[in-house]
Amino acid sequence: MPRARRRPAGPDMKGPEGKRSKTKNLGGASAQVESSSLQRTPASEDGGEALGSYWLMKSEPESRLEKGVDVKVRSRARLRARRCMEWDQAMRLDEEAFFYHSNCRAPGIAGLVKIVKEAYPDHTQFEKNSPHYDSSSKEDNPKWSMVDVQFVRMMKRFIPLAELRAHHQAHKASGGPLKNMALFTHQRLSVQRLTREEFDFILSLEEKEPS
DNA sequence: GCCAACGTTGGC
DNA sequence: GCCAACGTTGGC
Numbered sequence: 177m178p179r180a181r182r183r184p185a186g187p188d189m190k191g192p193e194g195k196r197s198k199t200k201n202l203g204g205a206s207a208q209v210e211s212s213s214l215q216r217t218p219a220s221e222d223g224g225e226a227l228g229s230y231w232l233m234k235s236e237p238e239s240r241l242e243k244g245v246d247v248k249v250r251s252r253a254r255l256r257a258r259r260c261m262e263w264d265q266a267m268r269l270d271e272e273a274f275f276y277h278s279n280c281r282a283p284g285i286a287g288l289v290k291i292v293k294e295a296y297p298d299h300t301q302f303e304k305n306s307p308h309y310d311s312s313s314k315e316d317n318p319k320w321s322m323v324d325v326q327f328v329r330m331m332k333r334f335i336p337l338a339e340l341r342a343h344h345q346a347h348k349a350s351g352g353p354l355k356n357m358a359l360f361t362h363q364r365l366s367v368q369r370l371t372r373e374e375f376d377f378i379l380s381l382e383e384k385e386p387s
Numbered sequence: 388g389c390c391a392a393c394g395t396t397g398g399c
Numbered sequence: 400g401c402c403a404a405c406g407t408t409g410g411c
Contacts (some may be wrong), residue, residue, distance in 0.1 A: 279396070
């Protein structure tokens with residue numbers, strides 16, 4: 177697994193590895209997203225055909241040391257096992273995900289990535305020196321898997337958490353698209369499914385003045 | 388199966 | 400760095 181360079185904030189924009197989202201498959205303990213480096217791709221229009229699902233993936237933009245290793249853009253969240261497994265395996269090639277900066281001074285949605293490799297076992301769970309080592313995971317029944325994602329683009333403007341929350345609150349009363357957004361209703365999920373309506377609404381915020 | 392203690396996430 | 404929210408663990 178690639179080791180991230182130390183940088184103050186923001187996603188890496190180059191490097192061959194793509195971004196990896198790691199999600200624990202079973203056992204119900206946790207899930208994690210790890211983003212090491214993001215590969216820039218030519219902006220490609222997808223012709224607008226409907227993709228299956230949309231996602232929001234949390235990552236930490238700031239360096240953090242764990243077991244003496246800079247694990248940087250990594251976040252972990254407790255998940256319900258079944259849901260976690262479903263979501264992990266539900267992420268399909270070319271589906272889009274917002275990447276969200278968490279645990280930092282300015283939390284919010286920073287950009288877009290897409291799935292370029294569907295779930296596969298994460299080898300680092302078996303490596304004792306890895307911060308992701310999990311002694312309870314067995315080779316023949318791995319608990320953790322990852323997907324690779326590729327950088328698509330930054331948001332036209334950063335969408336702060338506070339702005340999303342304000343819409344969420346308003347939509348709870350008005351029945352708007354963010355009324356059930358998982359970021360607020362299941363706040364500890366590190367990988368969240370978005371409805372088409374949620375995804376489109378958030379994209380529409382890019383065009384608007386910050387509220 | 389309850390629930391208090393504990394650990395982690397993540398906003399602030 | 401603090402701590403609220405909340406998920407997990409383990410004693411009973």
